[in-house]
Amino acid sequence: MPSSPPAAAQPVLRFAPSPNGRLHLGHALSALTNERLAQAMGGRLLLRIEDIDRERCRPALDTALREDLAWLGIIFEDGVRRQSEHFGDYRAALDDLHRRGLVYPCFCSRQEVKAVAAVHAAETGEPWPTDPDGAPLYPGSCRARARSEGAGEIGRPHVLRLDLERALAVAGEELAYDVFDASGGVTRVVAQPRRWGDVVLARKDVPTSYHLSVVVDDALQGVTHVVRGRDLEAATDIHVLLQRLLRLPTPLYLFHDLLADAEGRKLAKSRGSESLADLRARGVTAHEIRRELGFF
Numbered sequence: 001m002p003s004s005p006p007a008a009a010q011p012v013l014r015f016a017p018s019p020n021g022r023l024h025l026g027h028a029l030s031a032l033t034n035e036r037l038a039q040a041m042g043g044r045l046l047l048r049i050e051d052i053d054r055e056r057c058r059p060a061l062d063t064a065l066r067e068d069l070a071w072l073g074i075i076f077e078d079g080v081r082r083q084s085e086h087f088g089d090y091r092a093a094l095d096d097l098h099r100r101g102l103v104y105p106c107f108c109s110r111q112e113v114k115a116v117a118a119v120h121a122a123e124t125g126e127p128w129p130t131d132p133d134g135a136p137l138y139p140g141s142c143r144a145r146a147r148s149e150g151a152g153e154i155g156r157p158h159v160l161r162l163d164l165e166r167a168l169a170v171a172g173e174e175l176a177y178d179v180f181d182a183s184g185g186v187t188r189v190v191a192q193p194r195r196w197g198d199v200v201l202a203r204k205d206v207p208t209s210y211h212l213s214v215v216v217d218d219a220l221q222g223v224t225h226v227v228r229g230r231d232l233e234a235a236t237d238i239h240v241l242l243q244r245l246l247r248l249p250t251p252l253y254l255f256h257d258l259l260a261d262a263e264g265r266k267l268a269k270s271r272g273s274e275s276l277a278d279l280r281a282r283g284v285t286a287h288e289i290r291r292e293l294g295f296f
């Protein structure tokens with residue numbers, strides 16, 4: 001009997017805000033881009049709350065962001081995934097990397113890393129290399145110690161860092177991912193994880209990091225198309241490496257442009273950009289926001 005061809009998997013997209021401030025127009029653009037692409041592809045649209053930062057994330061902001069999205073008229077599938085409820089999943093991934101010698105404990109503070117960079121610059125006249133977010137690359141002091149002494153008993157507070165060179169050796173050559181566009185085109189991009197150095201995979205205060213949880217969750221939720229702003233394009237280098245190390249699928253990616261304020265700076269909660277709630281309070285309608293952002 002002839003067997004029918006397997007049905008093409010239904011695309012799965014997600015919008016993944018952090019409840020550490022009110023949503024602004026940049027978030028609206030990201031959520032609406034996800035909504036439009038999900039509709040165009042007949043895909044599912046998930047909402048994930050990225051609240052691993054227990055200091056900055058607040059339940060009231062979680063409620064508020066869901067109200068803002070409902071006000072915009074964006075409908076997500078039932079069953080919101082909240083990262084703070086899934087630390088066990090991230091722990092399992094870390095344990096796997098730890099068993100394979102791919103992470104090590106690091107006790108250095110940010111100030112110590114900055115001090116190494118400053119001494120280097122003063123002694124050589126050359127700037128210390130920085131990662132795509134502008135932070136100095138980790139100089140590797142704790143990596144050298146962990147490699148010679150092993151992890152041992154760790155009583156003191158520490159972060160867990162990826163041993164990047166070991167990780168690349170395990171991952172093998174040709175780390176790449178595909179960027180898709182709305183018309184169905186796909187472009188292959190070579191990932192450059194070396195520009196990040198030994199990234200932190202588990203913070204001192206929480207047993208995970210943005211990079212680790214986003215990769216684990218995209219896989220557990222079956223996300224096939226990651227649609228997010230250009231500010232997270234470079235981070236994809238690390239995400240693709242982690243997917244390879246953890247034997248997880250690599251989704252397709254699309255990075256949308258960022259909205260700028262009147263001074264040409266990226267909208268940001270930290271810069272006090274006008275929130276959707278502020279706009280609503282001064283009488284702007286959801287319809288006007290959609291139109292303004294090009295979604296009608």
Ligand code: GLU
Pocket residue numbers: 016017018050214227228232
């Ligand atoms: N939670 C991240 C943010 O609010 C987005 C994560 C992602 O889309 O990968 O910037």
